[in-house]
Amino acid sequence: MTSSMAFFSSTPTTHLPSFSSSSKTQFPITPFHSLLPQRHLLSVPIRATDNGSGAAIVVEEKKDTEGDSLGNGALVAATVEEVGVKFEDPKWVSGTWDLKQFQKDGETDWDAVIDAEVKRRKWLEDNPESSNNDFPVVFDTSIIPWWAWIKRFHLPEAELLNGRAAMVGFFMAYFVDSLTGVGLVDQMGNFFCKTLLFVAVAGVLLIRKNEDIETLKKLIDDTTFYDKQWQATWQDEKKN
């Protein structure tokens, strides 16, 4: 690794030969890989005894296989990589979910479709697969109707937030009433109270966890950072 780090810090093109030699040692040696040269070595001694010029053949044979399967002339060989299992599911047909298999009581069970897609994406994240032209993936999440998304994801959180807001609101109304004697209806008419209410609603929407404060600060920084980088050269002019 250190040789490759040194490589990156200097101009790469002149260091190409040293780089490729380091890459030889760093290619992943899957179990299959190590079997190949051994296989060849097994067959060589037989030929060597036949031929009489044994040593030369052994060396050549070994160099051949190494040149083929590792290093600069590396073959992206079919035999080597049968790593892991591809994603397979009876309901996944020609690159998309077969909605006919998701029927429940005569209607499509969208929750089950969402679950299936979640499992597929989780699988692929852990076991990335090659993209194949003969089996293209054409699934588009927009075929799932908007109300299914709202029912599944938005509503529970909305319930949570509304519940929190209601609890806080009730307690605050009671608290203000007990302090100032202003009843709930009169509170709603007061401008200061209306402002407080607005701030409370916005706060609950934007800041749902403690981490959100940091996230918001970072977001504001992010949106202006690139502009600052471009303006940097003009700061010089002002200084002068």
Add this chain to the structure above:
Amino acid sequence: MASVALKSFTGLRQSSPENHHSSKSLFSNPLPSTQLHYRRLNVLAGKSSPKITGRNLRVAIIGGGPAGGAAAETLAKGGIETILIERKLDNAKPCGGAIPLCMVGEFDLPLDIIDRRVTKMKMISPSNVAVDIGRTLKPHEYIGMVRREVLDCYLRDRAAAAGATVINGLFVKMDKPTDKYAPYVIHYNEYDGKVGSVGKKVTAEVDAVIGADGANSRVAKSIDAGDYEYAIAFQERIKIPDDKMQYYENLAEMYVGDDVSPDFYGWVFPKCDHVAVGTGTVTHKPDIKKFQLATRLRARDKILGGKIIRVEAHPIPEHPRPRRLADRVALVGDAAGYVTKCSGEGIYFAAKSGRMCAEAIVEGSANGTRMVDEADLRNYLEKWDKTYWPTYKVLDILQKVFYRSNPAREAFVEMCADEYVQKMTFDSYLYKRVVPGNPLEDLKLAVNTIGSLVRANALRKEMAKI
């Protein structure tokens, strides 16, 4: 979207109204400008700088890539004595090699230096959803794939034909001028063609220097231009069997996903007779080999049976350097950091910035008869920022929104299936202008984008629960 970008742009240079005022007053009042200084450095367009007698303005360009070559040609045509110093005349640079259509017209490139015309692109999401884009391209529109050694050589030869002196040498250092209009002294090693020779030390006196020497610019170091964040782009050239090459005849692929790159994309670009498979990253540079393996895995079925013929890597700047100009030294191209985000495109911007800088010098020196000063070179920066800021900003926003996580990338690929998106993307890429587009369609696009992002993020939250 573009109107928002433009609005924010006018706030970028608060001093611009002042500049216009001072230049206007200068034209109506052609006195030697010992008066009328609003600020010490304003746009006096070299009318105050002395006339040069007995010779023309001398400019040295360090670096002979697209930026240097374009600058040298414009300078030479403008009557300025130009020397172009390039350390490796046959340099086959590690590069995607994609040039937009407008570059062919603007730089009068002959069609035979374009190896391939890419008219289709495939975007592949982390869950291998594949979307084809390019349906909206007109028959004469394409993305040109070139070999850098061919393009760079062509531009340099054209500069030489226009009157520039091309020198094979390595720039070593530069002595700052001792006086306001004293020359810069550049030190370089001139190669005499013998293999392995260190070259002989030469010095030259010039009035201005253009640093076009790329991401590891020495000129930038000598003017304390500051550093930038950079991405490492890593690429393997793979020769694949003819039937597989047929698929990549005029198609390029982009793979997105955390496995391929945490903040960039992996690509398969067709070259003259092989494909280049690569990836890049800013934040996780030590893992670049892992990302490359993942890219090869994702493209495995399409590059099966291929042989790696070359491995290469190079830094790509992520944003401009803090100082792009100091006195009479200006940076252009990768040395200045003019690579876009999101797509990582640099060739066109290098050539264009070289040309713009040279034009500013020609104008400021009145075709080489007067001395230039920093204000003339600042004109180039101002013009550059004004013309291309919207493009850079939009691409920055796209990168921030769509490259940040797997759900965002899924949404990105989903959006690319939309025809309006394809049209806007290609229009802005091929012609380098941010077109406002149809407001109703823009609104629909915004709604769809938000919908895609929300859906993908919702799925991602469910994934975390498994």
